Amino acid sequence: xxxxxxxxxxxxxxxxxxxxxxxxxxxxxxxxxxxxxxxxxxxxxxxxxxxxxxxxxxxxxxxxxxxxxxxxxxxxxxxxxxxxxxxxxxxxxxxxxxxxxxxxxxxxxxxxxxxxxxxxxxxxxxxxxxxxxxxxxxxxxxxxxxxxxxxxxxxxxxxxxxxxxxxxxxxxxxxxxxxxxxxxxxxxxxxxxxxxxxxxxxxxxxxxxxxxxxxxxxxxx
Numbered sequence: 001x002x003x004x005x006x007x008x009x010x011x012x013x014x015x016x017x018x019x020x021x022x023x024x025x026x027x028x029x030x031x032x033x034x035x036x037x038x039x040x041x042x043x044x045x046x047x048x049x050x051x052x053x054x055x056x057x058x059x060x061x062x063x064x065x066x067x068x069x070x071x072x073x074x075x076x077x078x079x080x081x082x083x084x085x086x087x088x089x090x091x092x093x094x095x096x097x098x099x100x101x102x103x104x105x106x107x108x109x110x111x112x113x114x115x116x117x118x119x120x121x122x123x124x125x126x127x128x129x130x131x132x133x134x135x136x137x138x139x140x141x142x143x144x145x146x147x148x149x150x151x152x153x154x155x156x157x158x159x160x161x162x163x164x165x166x167x168x169x170x171x172x173x174x175x176x177x178x179x180x181x182x183x184x185x186x187x188x189x190x191x192x193x194x195x196x197x198x199x200x201x202x203x204x205x206x207x208x209x210x211x212x213x214x215x216x217x218x219x220x221x
Contacts, residue, residue, distance in 0.1 A: 034181050121201075
């Protein structure tokens with residue numbers, strides 16, 4: 001067991017029933033710095049996302065009360081709600097990935113050998129980086145096209161569409177960059193330690209607490 005930056009203990013992942021957990025290793029300094037920078041950025045984006053959702057909830061509540069009791073309305077609730085949902089959701093995705101908050105179906109995964117679980121973890125992160133990169137490319141193309149052509153929403157507010165589209169593109173780009181940082185950090189740690197380390201997906205973990213198996217073991221057995 002090793003302490004996290006906030007002083008709370010972090011338990012090492014067990015290598016199996018009756019087997020002692022392998023020793024913890026430090027991440028390479030370069031990998032730690034890269035992951036620290038990306039964590040700072042995506043954590044700030046997640047806070048902004050939470051503030052957006054909170055303000056959106058207050059705004060929609062006041063608008064509903066105004067329509068119900070005072071017969072007044074901003075008339076842009078649907079539009080603002082859609083922009084807020086898209087913006088807030090996209091900006092929170094990167095930190096959700098880093099903290100392991102995305103939903104995954106692991107009915108079969110726990111029954112696999114630990115080294116297979118680790119490899120599948122890297123495959124999933126690589127696929128996430130690829131998917132986010134492809135979506136980001138098209139989001140940026142859409143935002144640039146809207147800016148060049150001056151496209152605006154059909155509502156009476158006439159919102160320039162490149163604004164919400166660019167905000168969405170920033171969020172999905174951050175997701176791709178965070179996935180690449182996680183992937184690179186895990187690979188660098190594995191190479192330095194000579195053991196296959198789990199991808200760093202747990203919030204606040206700097207020392208690697210779960211090096212699952214020596215790299216050579218699957219091929220020697």
